[in-house]
Each structure stands twice: as C-alpha cells, then as structure tokens.
Amino acid sequence: MEKIEVGDNIPEFCLTDQEGREVCNGDLMGKWTVLYFYPKDNTPGCTREAKDFSCEVERFGREGARIIGISPDPEKSHLNFIGRHELKLTLLSDPEHSVLGSFGAWRNKKMYGREFMGVERSTFLIDPEGRIKKIWRKVKVPGHVDDVLETLTSLKGSN
Numbered sequence: 001m002e003k004i005e006v007g008d009n010i011p012e013f014c015l016t017d018q019e020g021r022e023v024c025n026g027d028l029m030g031k032w033t034v035l036y037f038y039p040k041d042n043t044p045g046c047t048r049e050a051k052d053f054s055c056e057v058e059r060f061g062r063e064g065a066r067i068i069g070i071s072p073d074p075e076k077s078h079l080n081f082i083g084r085h086e087l088k089l090t091l092l093s094d095p096e097h098s099v100l101g102s103f104g105a106w107r108n109k110k111m112y113g114r115e116f117m118g119v120e121r122s123t124f125l126i127d128p129e130g131r132i133k134k135i136w137r138k139v140k141v142p143g144h145v146d147d148v149l150e151t152l153t154s155l156k157g158s159n
Helices: 044-055 057-062 075-085 098-102 144-157
Strands: 014-017 022-024 032-037 065-071 090-093 106-111 114-119 122-126 132-136
Touching: 014 075, 032 044, 032 144, 044 057, 044 065, 044 075, 044 144, 057 065, 057 144, 075 090, 122 144, 132 144
Parallel strands: 032 065, 065 090
Antiparallel strands: 014 022, 014 090, 032 122, 106 114, 122 132
C-alpha cells in the first residue's frame, strides 16, 4: 500500500463506471475532481454521503468540478444504487481493491474486537493537472460535503 500525500500526482488507473464505461486517471485531467472512496452501496452512511454529494453536484459543477465515487461494489450494484436514490454521480467499481489500495483507502480496520480489511471512507480533491490538493481520511459524513466544497472554492481562489 502506497502512502499518497498532498502534492502527489494521482496514481494511474482504469476502472469501469455504472454503465460499464472505462474511466482512467487521464480522463480526470483538465477539470477539478472530487474522488471519494466509500465502503458499500445502499448502506446508511454511504447512502447519506452519496445523496449529500448528489444534492451539491450543480454547485460543484459551477466551481468546475466533477464528483466520482469508488467502492468495491460491482457495476450492477452501482446502477441500482444510483437508480434507487436518484443519484447524479459517476460511481466506479474496484472489486480488486487496486485503486483503493493505491490511494491508501483499503486498510486494516477494527470493529467489535476483530480485524479485517475494508474501505476507509476517504476523499481526495484533485486539481486539473491531476495533483492531489487535499485529503480527508476517516471521513465523518455529516458536514463533509460542505467542507469539500468550501475547500475547493478556497483553493481555486488562491490559484
């Protein structure tokens, strides 16, 4: 597992979205990107986070940013998740945990005294040149989307 930090270029990757289309790191160039990693479709925290981001898609768009979520769930699950909650997001499937791992979001976790590998809820703000400008680890969902939007606005203002 790599240690990725602010200022690093995003790792190379290609994953498929909910429609089966390939999305690669090069596709993220030229526009700000909010890349967020979440554990599982249709669970309470992940649904809240996706709905919060989805509600603010237009505000992020006005700031020149897109929002992409990544989880280990398959494309079909993402498609169902989007339809069920009327999400306005692109969701990428990473069943092999390769991109999760390269961003340090596939980690050893502990719950109820047992250890297991799982997704650490994380968000990365990426500039149009593909550099990481801000990282949020161990994200708590309430208020997170507002924090990301404020950070994006602030960073764009200082460029």
